[in-house]
Amino acid sequence: MPVNEGAELVEVLRGGAVESVHRGHVAVWGPGGMIAGWGDPEAVIFPRSSCKMIQALPLIESGAADAARLTPEHLALACASHQGARIHTDRVTDWLDDLGLTDSDFRCGPQTPADKPARNALIRAHAAPCQVHNNCSGKHAGFLTLNRQLGGDADYVEIDHPVQRAVRAATEEVCEAESPYYGIDGCSAPNFAMRLDALAMAMAGFASAEGRSGARAAAQVRLVQAMMAHPELVAGVTRACTELMRAMPGRAAIKTGAEGVFFGILPERQVGFALKITDGTTRAAESVAAALLVALGVLEAEHPLAKKRLDPVLKNWRGIEVGAIRPVEALRASL
Amino acid sequence: MPVNEGAELVEVLRGGAVESVHRGHVAVWGPGGMIAGWGDPEAVIFPRSSCKMIQALPLIESGAADAARLTPEHLALACASHQGARIHTDRVTDWLDDLGLTDSDFRCGPQTPADKPARNALIRAHAAPCQVHNNCSGKHAGFLTLNRQLGGDADYVEIDHPVQRAVRAATEEVCEAESPYYGIDGCSAPNFAMRLDALAMAMAGFASAEGRSGARAAAQVRLVQAMMAHPELVAGVTRACTELMRAMPGRAAIKTGAEGVFFGILPERQVGFALKITDGTTRAAESVAAALLVALGVLEAEHPLAKKRLDPVLKNWRGIEVGAIRPVEALRASL
Numbered sequence: 107m108p109v110n111e112g113a114e115l116v117e118v119l120r121g122g123a124v125e126s127v128h129r130g131h132v133a134v135w136g137p138g139g140m141i142a143g144w145g146d147p148e149a150v151i152f153p154r155s156s157c158k159m160i161q162a163l164p165l166i167e168s169g170a171a172d173a174a175r176l177t178p179e180h181l182a183l184a185c186a187s188h189q190g191a192r193i194h195t196d197r198v199t200d201w202l203d204d205l206g207l208t209d210s211d212f213r214c215g216p217q218t219p220a221d222k223p224a225r226n227a228l229i230r231a232h233a234a235p236c237q238v239h240n241n242c243s244g245k246h247a248g249f250l251t252l253n254r255q256l257g258g259d260a261d262y263v264e265i266d267h268p269v270q271r272a273v274r275a276a277t278e279e280v281c282e283a284e285s286p287y288y289g290i291d292g293c294s295a296p297n298f299a300m301r302l303d304a305l306a307m308a309m310a311g312f313a314s315a316e317g318r319s320g321a322r323a324a325a326q327v328r329l330v331q332a333m334m335a336h337p338e339l340v341a342g343v344t345r346a347c348t349e350l351m352r353a354m355p356g357r358a359a360i361k362t363g364a365e366g367v368f369f370g371i372l373p374e375r376q377v378g379f380a381l382k383i384t385d386g387t388t389r390a391a392e393s394v395a396a397a398l399l400v401a402l403g404v405l406e407a408e409h410p411l412a413k414k415r416l417d418p419v420l421k422n423w424r425g426i427e428v429g430a431i432r433p434v435e436a437l438r439a440s441l
Numbered sequence: 442m443p444v445n446e447g448a449e450l451v452e453v454l455r456g457g458a459v460e461s462v463h464r465g466h467v468a469v470w471g472p473g474g475m476i477a478g479w480g481d482p483e484a485v486i487f488p489r490s491s492c493k494m495i496q497a498l499p500l501i502e503s504g505a506a507d508a509a510r511l512t513p514e515h516l517a518l519a520c521a522s523h524q525g526a527r528i529h530t531d532r533v534t535d536w537l538d539d540l541g542l543t544d545s546d547f548r549c550g551p552q553t554p555a556d557k558p559a560r561n562a563l564i565r566a567h568a569a570p571c572q573v574h575n576n577c578s579g580k581h582a583g584f585l586t587l588n589r590q591l592g593g594d595a596d597y598v599e600i601d602h603p604v605q606r607a608v609r610a611a612t613e614e615v616c617e618a619e620s621p622y623y624g625i626d627g628c629s630a631p632n633f634a635m636r637l638d639a640l641a642m643a644m645a646g647f648a649s650a651e652g653r654s655g656a657r658a659a660a661q662v663r664l665v666q667a668m669m670a671h672p673e674l675v676a677g678v679t680r681a682c683t684e685l686m687r688a689m690p691g692r693a694a695i696k697t698g699a700e701g702v703f704f705g706i707l708p709e710r711q712v713g714f715a716l717k718i719t720d721g722t723t724r725a726a727e728s729v730a731a732a733l734l735v736a737l738g739v740l741e742a743e744h745p746l747a748k749k750r751l752d753p754v755l756k757n758w759r760g761i762e763v764g765a766i767r768p769v770e771a772l773r774a775s776l
Contacts, residue, residue, distance in 0.1 A: 111446065111464065118700070118721060121624030123634060125487050126700050126721035129446065129464075152460050215758025229564045240758055289456030290763040299458060365453070365461050385720035386453060386461035423550025423575055428625040 112145030115383070115437065116390040120420070120429035128390030130366065130383040133306035134398065134441060137314065137376045140303060142441050147303040151382045152289050154297055156363030157305070158185040158245050159312060159329045159371075160280055161295075164272035165248045166325035170255035174204065181332035182339040183244030187362060189342030190219025190239040197339070198238050201247045205254065212237035213263045214246045214293040221342055242293035244339075249295070263294045270296050279322075280308040292364060302380050305369065309378025312359070312371045330371055333359035346392040346415050350399065353411035357404040360395060362388065368395040372404055389431055393418070397433040401441045447480030450718070450772065451725040455755070455764035463725030465701065465718040468641035469733065469776060472649065472711045475638060477776050482638040486717045487624050489632055490522040491698030492640070493580050494647060494664045494706075495615055496630075499607035500583045501660035505590035509539065516667035517674040518579030522697060524677030525554025525574040532674070533573050536582045540589060547572035548598045549581045549628040556677055577628035579674075584630070598629045605631050614657075615643040627699060637715050640704065644713025647694070647706045665706055668694035681727040681750050685734065688746040692739040695730060697723065703730040707739055724766055728753070732768035736776045 116128040131145035140147065153160075162184040165171050171181065180201060188194035202208060217240040219225050228235055237243060249262050249269050258268040265288065277298045278284055285298035315326035333340050337351035340361070347362050359371040366383030368391040379398050383390040396416035399405035405412050420429035451463040466480035475482065488495075497519040500506050506516065515536060523529035537543060552575040554560050563570055572578060584597050584604050593603040600623065612633045613619055620633035650661035668675050672686035675696065682697050694706040701718030703726040714733050718725040731751035734740035740747050755764035 111449070111462070114446070120487055120632075121622060123485075123487075123622055123624065125624070126719060127446070128720050150458075152455055152458075213759070215760070217758045226564045229561045287456060287458055289458065289460070290757065290761060292757045292763070294757055294759050294761060297455075384461060385463050385722055385725075387720055387722065390720075422625065422627045422629055423552045424548070424629050425550070426625060426629060428627070 112149070112384045115144060115434055116393050117432050117434065118429065119432060125429065128383050128385060128387055130381060130390065130394065131302050132379065132381040132394065132398070133303040134377065134379040134402075135303070135306040135310040137310070140306070141377070143303070144436070147306070149302050149382065150286060150299050151302050151305070151367065152297050152299055152365065153305055153369070153380070154291060154363030154365055154367050155187040155242070156361045156367040156369040156380070157277065158187070158361060159333065159359070160277050160308060161245060161273050162248055162329055163276040163280070163322070163325050164269075165252045166328060167321050168252055168255050168272070170252045173255060174251045176251065178328070178332035178335050179339060180247075181329055182336035184248035185329060185333050185361065186244045186340045187241045188244060188339065189221040189345060190217065190224050190235070190241065191221035191342050192224060193338060194244070194342070195224070195238045198243045198247050202238070202250070205250055207250055209236045209238050211250060211260065212240070212243060212246050213261065214240040214242045217241060240293060242295070245295070246293065263296070265296050274298055280311055281305060282307070302382060305380040306378050309369050309371050309380060310376060311378070313373050313378050314376040316373060317376070330359045330373060333361070346395070349411040350396060350405065350415060353409040354399065354405045358399060360399070362391065366391040368392065370395060370398060372402055374404065375402055377402060393431050393433050394437060397437040398441070401437065401439060403440065447484070447719045450479060450769055451728050452767050452769065453764065454767060460764065463718050463720060463722055465716060465725065465729065466637050467714065467716040467729065467733070468638040469712060469714040469737075470638070470641035470645040472645070475641070476712070478638070479771070482641070484637050484717065485621060485634050486637055486640070486702065487632050487634050487700065488640055488704070488715070489626060489698030489700055489702050490577070491696045491702040491704040491715070492612065493520040493522070493696060494668065494694070495612050495643060496580060496608050497583055497664055498611040498615070498657070498660050499604075500587045501663060502611075502656050503587055503590050503607065505587045508590060509586045511586065513663070513667035513670050514674060516664055517671035519583035520664060520668050520696065521579045521675045522576045523579060523674065524556040524680060525552070525559050525570070525576065526556035526677050527559060528673060529579065529677065530559070530573045533578045533582050537573070537585070540585055542585055544571045544573050546585060546595065547575070547578065547581050548596065549575040549577045552576060575628060577630070580630070581628065598631070600631050609633055615646055616640060617642070637717060640715040641713050644704050644706050644715060645711060646713070648708050648713050649711040651708060652711070665694045665708060668696070681730070684746040685731060685740065685750060688744045689734065689740045693734060695734070697726065701726045703727065705730060705733060707737055709739065710737055712737060724753075728766050728768050729772060732772040733776070736772065736774060738775065
């Protein structure tokens with residue numbers, strides 16, 4: 107079943123009245139199976155950038171990460187949708203340099219950085235963005251590192267390339283299901299469609315990896331620890347992933363994706379969640395993710411960085427409060 | 442009834458599979474009443490910027506527009522959500538100057554222009570945007586012009602100010618209904634909630650104004666003619682309102698609004714429409730508006746500027762085609 111209407115999850119208010127609504131699907135998975143769901147947890151979705159920690163598994167499991175002496179900072183960038191700030195692009199440029207490669211070896215495409223200082227510096231220099239500014243350049247540096255180990259050709263985003271075959275295998279293994287189809291992501295890499303509940307189960311697998319042995323579990327632990335240790339590298343200051351991880355240090359690794367996707371990994375609960383807003387809206391995905399993290403007991407609802415996503419106040423161009431975004435009541439009960 | 446789920450109106454595809462969906466409400470009104478509807482045409486919505494031609498009625502009917510010698514360009518700007526390009530801000534600045542007022546007399550708030558050359562010029566000059574850059578500055582110049590006629594105080598966006606009382610009266614008259622509540626818009630002006638079908642009927646009233654006599658009809662004709670004569674002032678190059686009006690010159694006046702609202706006025710059919718995407722997404726509102734204009738026979742589906750909104754191709758950062766946006770089949774039958 108592809109994406110369908112789903113359950114009402116978020117209301118957008120203006121002057122106290124509902125102006126817009128967001129619907130979606132949620133699956134929360136624990137040690138004993140699914141512990142909560144809204145909408146259709148069996149809906150097949152494109153996980154988009156929320157699955158970058160899955161896409162990074164072959165980088166570690168192949169031995170490529172250790173051969174290239176990657177640090178937790180590199181691993182956090184491999185799982186990142188970053189803003190293209192200097193803290194991101196400087197590190198990714200150094201990483202490329204260590205590999206003996208250049209910006210033209212990327213296949214992610216150039217993207218204007220979301221980080222305002224970086225964007226303004228380009229505009230003032232009358233310069234065009236490079237591929238390193240692409241929000242996925244850390245993931246692609248990981249792909250290039252893996253490719254050196256696997257000996258594939260330069261077109262590492264092709265569906266039959268050894269890098270993407272390894273990514274597909276890892277995805278299907280952690281989800282315990284075949285991907286029924288794929289699409290091409292914004293960064294040109296294949297993105298493998300999967301049932302939402304299988305993705306939530308995969309996130310629970312990352313969350314419970316410390317209790318398991320083997321190369322897969324060890325890789326999962328390293329990626330989760332890297333994301334939690336470097337929230338500023340996973341997204342950027344002012345972004346939801348970074349701010350929410352800073353509000354609950356060491357308690358969860360979370361990752362946004364385009365078109366209203368959000369995943370969470372909660373090691374202390376051995377719980378994972380996956381959600382998809384059916385209209386693809388980020389403001390709703392962030393609000394539902396914050397509500398789930400509060401409901402699961404790892405995020406304090408009153409923390410200022412939590413309130414900013416959970417119950418954001420909408421202000422207008424004069425700074426006047428005109429409305430609010432609210433997850434529905436059903437998302438506020440403890441899980 | 443406030444906004445609820447509505448009917449499925451638009452699909453967003455990736456790799457041939459549905460990735461996201463948009464739902465909403467549509468009302469199409471003709472000389473004999475409602476001629477088509479989807480979702481709940483009785484839903485109460487905030488019309489946001491789509492109702493600027495209603496908000497501009499008192500400017501003309503009061504005699505203020507003629508007293509200030511406003512041209513069709515001024516009237517198009519009064520109905521505009523412009524991009525803050527030089528063609529907009531130069532004209533609004535001159536208008537303010539003609540009134541003997543300055544940027545600080547505005548109450549719309551400063552907004553970074555969406556027009557890239559204007560935005561980049563500000564960034565290179567290390568300058569902050571002014572209120573004249575606000576997409577609603579033309580509407581506010583109209584409010585200030587009306588205020589000079591009415592003799593109100595400086596806070597012309599207050600709910601009980603003579604300017605806003607006149608706007609409310611015009612809104613309720615053309616919709617033949619009381620507004621049940623209001624919210625504060627992005628530009629700080631009140632925005633009066635109204636049933637969607639009443640708003641579609643109001644747009645049909647603008648569309649059929651040439652056949653009626655009286656001050657109201659004359660004002661409606663002037664505003665519709667001004668919008669159709671100056672599509673570049675109503676929004677800006679690359680924007681849907683401008684491009685679609687250029688693709689069907691003289692055949693319709695159309696206007697987008699925040700949170701997924703879109704209105705259309707078709708004088709040759711004496712038809713008006715109003716639509717609301719319940720999740721507030723502009724890409725879907727534009728696609729449905731283009732489909733309705735084709736279905737109503739005023740827009741050629743094969744015109745490049747029509748195809749761009751009706752069936753847009755989604756490309757990624759490397760320019761590779763990765764998906765598409767499609768109005769549902771039900772929106773493609775002739776009306």
